[in-house]
Amino acid sequence: MTTETPPGAPPRTGARLLAETVAALSERAPAIVAAAAEEMRDVRLALHFHDGSRVTMTARYSRLLVEPDLVGEPDVEVAFDDRAMNLVFDAQRPPVEQVLPQSLDVRGPRDRVLAVWRAFVLLSQRASGLRFVQQLWREYREQVPELWGRVTGESAPRVSPHGDGSTGWSAVDFLAARQPLDPGDQVVVGGTATAAPRLLWDGRRSTGWWEVRPVCDADLVQTMGACRARANREIDRLLPDREPKEDLYDLMRSYPTRQGKGLRPTLVFAACTAFGEKPENAVRAAAALELFHNGFLVHDDIADESTHRRGLATMNAEFGNGLAVNTGDALNLLAVDAVLANLETLGLARTLGLIQEAMHMCRESVEGQALELGWIHRRVVPPRDEDYFTMSTKKTGWYTCITPCRMGAVCAGITDPDVLGRFDEAFRLIGIAFQIQDDILNLVGDEALYGKEALGDLLEGKRTVMLIHLFREAGERERVRLGELLHRRRVEKTQDDAEELLDAMRRHGSIDYATELADRLAAEGIARFERDLAIIPENEGKAVLRQIAHYVTTRPL
Structure with a gap:
């Protein structure tokens, strides 16, 4: 599988990378796409990338449909800057550590945000280990290094599509506001007591983000x-x-x-x-x-x-x-x-x-x-x-x-x-x-x-x-x-x-x-x-x- 950009092709963007990833998975590992589509169900997701590109993602039966730019009124919107993009497939950090202050913004009803969260955690846990996905992302990063920016630590401009974030709520606010059910329901991270991971509940079932059914995905x-x-x-x-x-x-x-x-x-x-x-x-x-x-x-x-x-x-x-x-x-x-x-x-x-x-x-x-x-x-x-x-x-x-x-x-x-x-x-x-x-x-x-x-x-x-x-x-x-x-x-x-x-x-x-x-x-x-x-x-x-x-x-x- 090659992903070299042919002469005259549109520039590589975050939106294009997502579309190529879903297309490759649909052809080579459709069960992964189907599992993510089951989590997404009727959610219309708008994604805003650091480079200004945008896509709309929806699920139809076992398909994930990725359309360029914004189509229709989204249920959930996600925007991330260059720091968040760097961490998308960082296998050494749990998802909670990938949400950096003023780096990732998510808007939408909580049950639908959680549905999107489950879908993307599943995609990263099952798809990131496949060779053709690794190659796709590696070549993207090598061909367009300027899109990746700083990795950690430094401040970065907020890229929320909602301006200064004074209305609504962000993923950072949501995670920071979580409280443990009781004093014993805490874990210590870096010397700071914080809430233990909660079960993600959609009104019908609950699973932890770390719980993905063991399956053997193949190309x-x-x-x-x-x-x-x-x-x-x-x-x-x-x-x-x-x-x-x-x-x-x-x-x-x-x-x-x-x-x-x-x-x-x-x-x-x-x-x-x-x-x-x-x-x-x-x-x-x-x-x-x-x-x-x-x-x-x-x-x-x-x-x-x-x-x-x-x-x-x-x-x-x-x-x-x-x-x-x-x-x-x-x-x-x-x-x-x-x-x-x-x-x-x-x-x-x-x-x-x-x-x-x-x-x-x-x-x-x-x-x-x-x-x-x-x-x-x-x-x-x-x-x-x-x-x-x-x-x-x-x-x-x-x-x-x-x-x-x-x-x-x-x-x-x-x-x-x-x-x-x-x-x-x-x-x-x-x-x-x-x-x-x-x-x-x-x-x-x-x-x-x-x-x-x-x-x-x-x-x-x-x-x-x-x-x-x-x-x-x-x-x-x-x-x-x-x-x-x-x-x-x-x-x-x-x-x-x-x-x-x-x-x-x-x-x-x-x-x-x-x-x-x-x-x-x-x-x-x-x-x-x-x-x-x-x-x-x-x-x-x-x-x-x-x-x-x-x-x-x-x-x-």
Whole structure:
């Protein structure tokens, strides 16, 4: 990760540093952002920095949204000068010592100030130990040393946005005014008796600022990259080194080597590790799932007449349907062979469990594909979101989210259906949310980042939540026109047809509706994750599972 300022970029400021930090955490450690967002809840926070820059921070579900300058009326305002900025990530001093006289000013109702306090203490305690955050702040400090000023001791000008501070109250005043509950409730700091740390109460619960639940946060981008690379090495090992290379085995390497996210292998490795086994036990299962996945993608691209996959031409577009069908078949056969190869390392019982999970996943996937293709063939737009939920769970939810977790657990020796079933509802909801966001990205995402044909879903006639909502909201006359556009054959549709459908979705609020729905489903899935998987102790594997559970709510839309 590099944070070098490119030529012509805006100057580095405190506001920009905060925005970059939240963006990096949202991508690489989303569970930390989600925990801070839970503390912030409905608080609108305005931050004033020593260099004159300002931002507004709010929480939306599991996201922290950072907007430049001040937006709306804030609930809490915080301003700090150069001394306070120097101490933000000083791990050697407790937070109470970082509030220097006339250095930090906080305004707002006490319950909301405390909510902000908890959020930022949590961010500093969990995020400051991550390498990419340390690098971000180190490079910021090195590149703009003039923003940091004096560290301690010397007087500094007050930078409160409220002038001389003669009205309202400051964080310093609040801390200085605290009184112990009884004479024994004191601690001595530097020879001076002062109040012991109080519990921070929001009316529903109370915790000390020093109490942060022990979790193992990981860099999700780095973890997914490593898991994807390990699965790909195993695929290379499994692929035969013989003819016909050009028309079969080289083609079989094509899709797996394209830069996918690595979501499935990461879930397999993480679930296996969460149950106490070494991740190497899951390497063949991870490779098998990637082979199944890529075989499905090859066949899916043929059925949808797609032209691009992960930024490159689809196999059917480049080599024709014949070679593409055969390559997809071969990938699925090799996936079965990869599952069976676990006999020599994991034994019969675990291998039988993996076979059962893989076959169930394949059955769900072809049933989901049949539902979607049947709607397109019969020119039907289902009326209910629940119809989409069923199709999405079957077509992609099982092989994207649920089965990888279950297979990873089986690799660790878990075969009890009740234990394996604890993954199902949480990752069903998370999988639907993930797919809705994928559908949204196809409409509004950056094609270079998304890696698929722009508006490809509209050209292919896919029945997305946005399309279902549009047909529910549009009047009868408009639905006739929309149906005329939608039901044209793929080769007959133009980009203008897709743009007309997209414009109608925007007019009727279909994209906003889908975004809100995905957020709500993801939040429900995360709640189920914490409740249903409480049987798994906190460890590195579970931490990665949690990061992925939150990943769907932090992807940029």
